[in-house]
Amino acid sequence: MSSDILLALVVAAALTFDFTNGFHDTANVVATSISTRALPPRLAILIAAVLNFIGAFLSLKVAATIASGIVDSGQVTLQVVFAGLIGAIFWNMLTWWFGLPSSSSHALIGGVVGAMLAAHGFGAINGEGLLGKVVIPALVAPVLAFGVAGVAILFIYRIVGRLRPGPATRGFRLGQIASGSLLALAHGTNDAQKTMGIITLALVAHGSLSPVDPQVPFWVVVSAASAIALGTYSGGWRIIRTMGSKIIKMDAAQGFAAQGSGAAVILAATHVGFPLSTTHVISGGVVGAGAAKRVSAVKWGVAGNMAIAWVLTIPAAGLTGGLAYGISALAGGGTQGPAAVCVVIAVAVGALLRSRRVRTPPPIAEEPAV
Template sequence: MASDLLLALVVAAALAFDYTNGFHDTANVVATSISTRALPPRLAILIAAVLNFIGAFLSLKVAATIASGIVDSGSITLQVVFAGLVGAIVWNLLTWWFGLPSSSSHALIGGVVGAMLVASGPDAIMGEGLLGKVVVPALVAPILAFAVAGVSILLVYRIAGRLSPGPATRGFRLGQIVTGSMLALAHGTNDAQKTMGIITLALVAHGSLNAVDPQVPLWVVISSASAIALGTYSGGWRIIRTMGSKIIKMDAAQGFTAQGSGAAVILAATHVGFPLSTTHVISGGVVGAGAAKRLSAVKWGVAGNMAVAWVLTIPAAGLTGAVAYGLSALVGGGTVGPLVVLAVIVVGTIVALRARSTPPPLAEEAAA
């Protein structure tokens, strides 16, 4: 009974993470279309939510990587999965608070790896899988998107340079509807699968699935797709502003190439089962489309802040996951530990929100 309750808690936490992944990464999909006025905000978000849902059903290779390619599924426990999810959710909320488009994917992987290190030691981490399927793609993907977008925008400007600005802009805005839809579909195929993989890990730890070759149940696919779609529809407006206007002042041609380049890279990675960061990819595409026009078009300070958040994501989420697991184990593990961790998070969130909403003291009060 206690094990079933803990499994339900872990599944709820996984779907909560999936929801935060949706509203955190909405900007990746819609910011370019909104900033160039290719689509009105609510319509762009609705299209992204629907296609995120559909995309989740197109492949399960990334889910298989998460479930069996990064940590030893035979050593996983429900407490480890829960602690890893805590690390991911906390990092997602923190970066959303500051409007930084960081990677939900790497937050999830970092949280699980950190919790597993504390629980079972380094032998439970599949170093080759972590390096080959997470770290290397994390380095290569944004550079590849940067290069593809940069070359593409130069070709686009050369081809469309003789056209009248008005018709050309309208044409690229229509093209953005297509490339933006492709990007949303690609986001669903890659990002929703991470939650599927983590719930599958929890089912393995619970004993509901075979640890040797776990198959993702249909109810996991449907619930994960629904959670990320709902999160996407809620919209992460803080990050949308960063992606849409704070990196470069984007025109329709740049939005078209950035979206198309990002979609191509993500779909290729999904095909081979790499749990790619869609944030890294589309950010690389946006910067590449701006830098190819002229280097000064990119606000490199904002891009640098994003890069720092990228570098910190896995270790920061890993540290949070490790602390969450340590606290859970300290109070006795089982179901009690995760419930205590959950209570701490709820109380901390309420305190932070109240501190944020409390007005500063008046000058005369401060003087007194």
């Protein structure tokens, strides 16, 4: 009975992460369409949410990688999965608060790896899988999107350079509806599956699935698809502003090139089962589309802050996941550990909220003139 309650807590935490993934990564899908006025904000977000949901059903290769390709699924416990999710949720909320487009995917992987290290040491980590399926794609993907978007925008400008700006802009705005929809579909094929993989890991730890080639249950697919779609529809406006206007002042042609290159790279990664960061990919496309037109058009300070957040994501989420596991282990087995982690989080959030409510002391009244 205790393990069933703990499994329910882990599934709830996983779906919470999936929701934060949705609203955190909404900007990846819709910011370019909104900033160029190809679509009104609410309609763009609605289309993205629907296509995120549909995309989650198109492939399960990324879910299989998360479930068995990065850590030893035979050593995973429910406490480890819960702690990893806490690390990922913490990093998602922190970067959302500061409006930084960081990787939810790498936050999840970092959280789980950190918790596994705290629980079992390096022997429980599949170093080859982590390097080949996470680290190398993380380095290659944004550079590839940067190059594809840069070449695409130069090619586009050469073709439409002599056309009147008005008709050309309207045409590319229509094109953005198609490219943005494809990007949203691609986002669903990759990001929703990461939560499916985590829940599958939890089911293996619970004993509900075999650790040898576990298959993702259909209810897990539906739940993860629904959570990320709802999160997407809620919208992450802080990050949308960063992606849509703070990196470059984007025109419709650049938006079309960035979205198209991002969708192509993500779909290719999904096909081979790489849990790619959609944030890294679309950011690389946006910067590439801007830099190819004019290097000075890119606000490199903002891009640098994003790069720092990317580098810190896996170690920061891993540290938090490891810390969460440590608190859970000290509190004991069963549901006591996750409950203790939840209490610590509640106390920390309460202290933060109280600190923000501290009133500024009233000004000292001036003495009357003599």
